[in-house]
Amino acid sequence: MTERLLIEALDKLASNGNCVDLWLRDDDCIEPTEALDAFLGAAARQKIPATLAVIPAHTGEALAKRLESEPGVLVTVHGWSHENHAPASVKKRELGLDRPVEVVEGNLRAGLEKLTRLHEVRLFPMLVPPWNRIDATLIERLPGLGFNALSTFGPEKPAAVTMLNTHVDVIDWHGTRGGRDPELLFAETAALCLPGGVIGVLTHHLVHDDVVADFLDRLFSLTAGHPGCRWRSAADILASPAFPADQEA
């Protein structure tokens, strides 16, 4: 079992007095469902703070009510309506420049306003672009629209706004569209265990199968309380004085 790779990587960090930060981003949340309950329950059992990327156009009071009993959960802005505006030959994107920039900016402003109204203290003003894609012109405008951070997938790049990305995706989007091989996921996570690093784990609760649920249970239980890592909320990580050390390099 390659979860041993992760345990060894964390043991090594801990034995040198180091630590890696982990954070959990779950996308496409709209409303309370059994799938959401299962996901939040798994995280809560190990006291792991989750950040939900919520689709503003399609969500409402029901989700806000459901999250009242989840003190460890943050809400972020997942675009506006998660609609693809790209031509057929181009990868899906909502936040490209396929529409006038003012229209896209209006969507982003409306999304932040709606989720702030619904979620108040739970709202963290980070933008999570649908399909993890956003045009560079829009990134520059995010601070002016009220966003203090951007989260996509892959290594962080220098940007006009602080980036806090995800790096390990539990879903096999191009194959089964179910859970990826846990062996690969543990190996990927282990390889990212660098002193002072941050690893974002990306989930999509609406499409989790038993493979994902089992992987998350194993990941959560072996990392919770391990001295080589700590699960933190997106807000806590971004509030760290040392963050974003890597992005300045």
Ligand SMILES: [Zn+2]
């Ligand atoms: Zn999405």
